[in-house]
Amino acid sequence: MAVSVLVACLLAGPAGCGLFGPAHGAPDPQADVIIDMGFHRFKPTDVTIHAGQIVEWRNISLVTHTITDDPALADFHADALLPPGVMPFDSGDVPAGEVFLFKFPAPGTYRYFCKHHERHGMLGTITVLPAP
Numbered sequence: 001m002a003v004s005v006l007v008a009c010l011l012a013g014p015a016g017c018g019l020f021g022p023a024h025g026a027p028d029p030q031a032d033v034i035i036d037m038g039f040h041r042f043k044p045t046d047v048t049i050h051a052g053q054i055v056e057w058r059n060i061s062l063v064t065h066t067i068t069d070d071p072a073l074a075d076f077h078a079d080a081l082l083p084p085g086v087m088p089f090d091s092g093d094v095p096a097g098e099v100f101l102f103k104f105p106a107p108g109t110y111r112y113f114c115k116h117h118e119r120h121g122m123l124g125t126i127t128v129l130p131a132p
């Protein structure tokens, strides 16, 4: 996998390497919190915000990740958790260098994962407190 990424990098040139793109620029002005997606890891893993705040995930790695909170898409049911009544969400593929923004509407605990690396332990938790 790593070798094929490097080969793809050489063929595509720097712009195709994921070394450029929004994930490497200034954070989106709308974002309240930044979470980096590195090598099979969300960093920080656990984040606490308030309802209505926006999280920006930045894929600073060289591989595609997802931000997925949907029990129906999880290999292990416990890797996805939503507060009661909140709809599941899924970023879809976020390629290297790209970002994904999501506004958390309701308080509660959100446990999410990357569809490609759930089995590698790429998991995160967002604790959303009531709006101040």
Ligand SMILES: [Cu+2]
Binding pocket: 040, 064, 065, 066, 114, 115, 116, 117, 122
């Ligand atoms: Cu991933």
